Amino acid sequence: MSAPETGDPLPVLEVAAITAEKLRDFAVVSGDDNPVHLDDEAARRGGLDGVVAHGMLVMAHLGRLVTSWPAAGALRSFRTRFTAPTPLGARVTCTGKVVSVDVVDGTPCARLRVVASRDDGVAVARGEAVVELTGVTG
DSSP: OOOOOOOBBBOOOOEEEOOHHHHHHHHHHHHOGGGGGTTTTHHHHSSSSOBBBOHHHHHHHHHHHHHSSEEEEEEEEEEEESSSOOOOOOOEEEEEHHHHHHHHEEEEEEEEEEEEEEETSSSSEEEEEEEEEEEEEE
């Protein structure tokens, strides 16, 4: 594989529709049983239209995008800002691109900008990751 360059896109990751079962399972494994993720009435009392996905579930999908990129080695840093709710039934698409390639502490690394968007085009999370590069030549 040749070395990635600034502007190179990451392969798109399309996530299956967010289901109530997925939210219940994530609540169990994450320990986040906030009712806005599990109970429509509680979510409505909180000002939402209904239950919404955990932000960390969306971030996990962005993490999958980053770590499944063939050039990605060790994850150096990862941060995300949540920008809109992800309602039940939404499909999420994760995209990203290389914003820089540098040497950090003697190791080639790529800085990536990533976005998770609902199927209606609204961005629900934006983030940045730095990964060590592996398996690249040139």
